[in-house]
Amino acid sequence: xxxxxxxxxxxxxxxxxxxxxxxxxxxxxxxxxxxxxxxxxxxxxxxxxxxxxxxxxxxxxxxxxxxxxxxxxxxxxxxxxxxxxxxxxxxxxxxxxxxxxxxxxxxxxxxxxxxxxxxxxxxxxxxxxxxxxxxxxxxxxxxxxxxxxxxxxxxxxxxxxxxxxxxxxxxxxxxxxxxxxxxxxxxxxxxxxxxxxxxxxxxxxxxxxxxxxxxxxxxxxxxxxxxxxxxxxxxxxxxxxxxxxxxxxxxxxxxxxxxxxxxxxxxxxxxxxxxxxxxxxxxxxxxxx
Amino acid sequence: xxxxxxxxxxxxxxxxxxxxxxxxxxxxxxxxxxxxxxxxxxxxxxxxxxxxxxxxxxxxxxxxxxxxxxxxxxxxxxxxxxxxxxxxxxxxxxxxxxxxxxxxxxxxxxxxxxxxxxxxxxxxxxxxxxxxxxxxxxxxxxxxxxxxxxxxxxxxxxxxxxxxxxxxxxxxxxxxxxxxxxxxxxxxxxxxxxxxxxxxxxxxxxxxxxxxxxxxxxxxxxxxxxxxxxxxxxxxxxxxxxxxxxxxxxxxxxxxxxxxxxxxxxxxxxxxxxxxxxxxxxxxxxxxxx
Numbered sequence: 417x418x419x420x421x422x423x424x425x426x427x428x429x430x431x432x433x434x435x436x437x438x439x440x441x442x443x444x445x446x447x448x449x450x451x452x453x454x455x456x457x458x459x460x461x462x463x464x465x466x467x468x469x470x471x472x473x474x475x476x477x478x479x480x481x482x483x484x485x486x487x488x489x490x491x492x493x494x495x496x497x498x499x500x501x502x503x504x505x506x507x508x509x510x511x512x513x514x515x516x517x518x519x520x521x522x523x524x525x526x527x528x529x530x531x532x533x534x535x536x537x538x539x540x541x542x543x544x545x546x547x548x549x550x551x552x553x554x555x556x557x558x559x560x561x562x563x564x565x566x567x568x569x570x571x572x573x574x575x576x577x578x579x580x581x582x583x584x585x586x587x588x589x590x591x592x593x594x595x596x597x598x599x600x601x602x603x604x605x606x607x608x609x610x611x612x613x614x615x616x617x618x619x620x621x622x623x624x625x626x627x628x629x630x631x632x633x634x635x636x637x638x639x640x641x642x643x644x645x646x647x648x649x650x651x652x653x654x655x656x657x658x659x660x661x662x663x664x665x666x667x668x669x670x671x672x673x674x675x676x677x678x679x680x681x682x683x684x685x686x687x688x689x690x691x692x693x694x695x696x697x698x699x700x701x702x703x704x705x
Numbered sequence: 706x707x708x709x710x711x712x713x714x715x716x717x718x719x720x721x722x723x724x725x726x727x728x729x730x731x732x733x734x735x736x737x738x739x740x741x742x743x744x745x746x747x748x749x750x751x752x753x754x755x756x757x758x759x760x761x762x763x764x765x766x767x768x769x770x771x772x773x774x775x776x777x778x779x780x781x782x783x784x785x786x787x788x789x790x791x792x793x794x795x796x797x798x799x800x801x802x803x804x805x806x807x808x809x810x811x812x813x814x815x816x817x818x819x820x821x822x823x824x825x826x827x828x829x830x831x832x833x834x835x836x837x838x839x840x841x842x843x844x845x846x847x848x849x850x851x852x853x854x855x856x857x858x859x860x861x862x863x864x865x866x867x868x869x870x871x872x873x874x875x876x877x878x879x880x881x882x883x884x885x886x887x888x889x890x891x892x893x894x895x896x897x898x899x900x901x902x903x904x905x906x907x908x909x910x911x912x913x914x915x916x917x918x919x920x921x922x923x924x925x926x927x928x929x930x931x932x933x934x935x936x937x938x939x940x941x942x943x944x945x946x947x948x949x950x951x952x953x954x955x956x957x958x959x960x961x962x963x964x965x966x967x968x969x970x971x972x973x974x975x976x977x978x979x980x981x982x983x984x985x986x987x988x989x990x991x992x993x994x995x
Contacts, residue, residue, distance in 0.1 A: 563980060644958070650977060672973035
């Protein structure tokens with residue numbers, strides 16, 4: 417392997433410093449949210465009109481999503497049930513931003529658990545693993561844990577209960593995929609792991625892009641906006657890694673990659689859309705409590 | 706593929722086909738949704754009456770710009786200092802085209818002779834300020850990639866790997882799509898499209914581009930431009946009032962950060978350096994208040 421592990425360690429350390437700076441920046445909106453949450457708790461609870469508007473928005477969005485849904489979302493068959501729930505009085509009475517943030521938390525819980533499981537595989541987290549893939553899996557798991565903490569803090573700040581459980585609609589799908597992965601050969605398993613991670617990252621990114629226009633609290637928007645680009649970056653790298661693995665060029669997954677050896681099409685495989693889609697976004701209330 | 710090249714199980718044609726499939730999905734699903742968001746945003750802007758001059762925004766102009774310049778200097782390193790000093794002493798709009806006339810911007814047809822012709826100086830406010838700033842940043846992004854491709858074609862950057870060429874042409878095409886989307890909002894609101902480059906960032910880009918000697922240097926410059934764009938749109942999401950406008954900006958912000966991730970990867974930097982993207986490099990929309 418061409419990678420210099422010491423240099424990679426240094427890069428990750430450098431990235432942690434940058435991350436610490438960004439974490440400090442994320443604390444500012446969260447601190448503001450604490451104040452807002454205190455104000456909300458001192459008042460009379462969620463605003464009924466705000467909840468009604470949110471429910472209307474979600475109903476319209478779900479109708480269009482149900483019409484075009486594919487992949488995981490269609491397989492889980494939860495769209496109709498959620499549409500019914502959104503129309504119910506129980507939904508209208510509950511906090512809106514809180515539900516969106518709880519759903520985001522549930523996706524992060526699932527992402528952390530999935531990477532944790534993947535890292536137990538020898539070809540992802542063991543000595544047989546490609547060092548770049550191993551470092552990426554470890555760092556990405558840690559970043560999702562940070563996202564989870566941020567969404568949970570935001571939920572609590574608005575007077576909600578923090579979500580600690582994984583998104584119920586996607587758990588069976590992940591479990592099924594993990595069962596297949598454990599039976600696969602190392603090379604096939606690596607490709608399946610990357611495929612599963614890619615699908616989860618994309619669901620996270622699309623969900624947060626979609627949530628931006630559903631959230632009403634300014635600081636909840638700031639927190640979500642600071643996370644969605646990171647999930648999209650995970651998607652870009654996983655797209656590139658998947659293409660190299662499919663090409664049988666796993667040895668070229670190095671930091672930096674041997675650019676001169678790569679096929680021309682590899683240059684754009686990471687970012688296929690000029691505008692980030694939302695067709696695979698999880699319904700905003702799917703992981704709400 | 707040469708005899709010494711890697712043995713790929715997936716041919717370039719197959720990889721190209723995968724990319725085409727994704728591209729088709731993008732046109733089937735994403736673009737119609739974007740069109741709806743742009744139409745809704747236009748209606749919202751009309752309803753908000755965000756077409757005039759915002760005095761408060763104008764007052765924030767100088768301090769916002771100074772703050773940005775200090776941060777951008779850090780991002781671009783020493784290369785930026787000359788351009789930043791020039792930008793500090795310039796006015797908000799009229800000097801942009803002349804500053805952009807050299808190096809990077811000279812390769813772009815988007816730069817014009819200045820004044821109202823390039824869409825600056827329209828006394829915009831509210832969401833339209835953010836839109837105009839975004840359009841000008843996209844023009845700077847397009848100009849940077851165009852200049853890079855021109856330099857590579859002329860053999861000024863040494864050997865350029867085919868994957869890097871594909872990256873540059875695809876990223877430039879996506880920035881062109883973004884620019885068209887932003888300008889569609891402006892023209893639908895009865896304003897002129899912004900065809901000029903960013904008046905503050907462009908001198909910095911030009912100074913840095915003049916020192917680019919190879920692919921790595923160009924990638925570093927592109928990384929700075931992509932991070933400024935991504936952070937500007939992230940910041941814009943807190944400023945835009947219309948929900949449809951937020952949808953549009955939210956669909957563009959992650960794509961700029963994806964470009965940045967791939968550029969970092971190619972440069973040998975960790976591609977996702979932080980769990981949270983920041984706004985310290987964000988361009989203040991108030992530059993388009995006057």
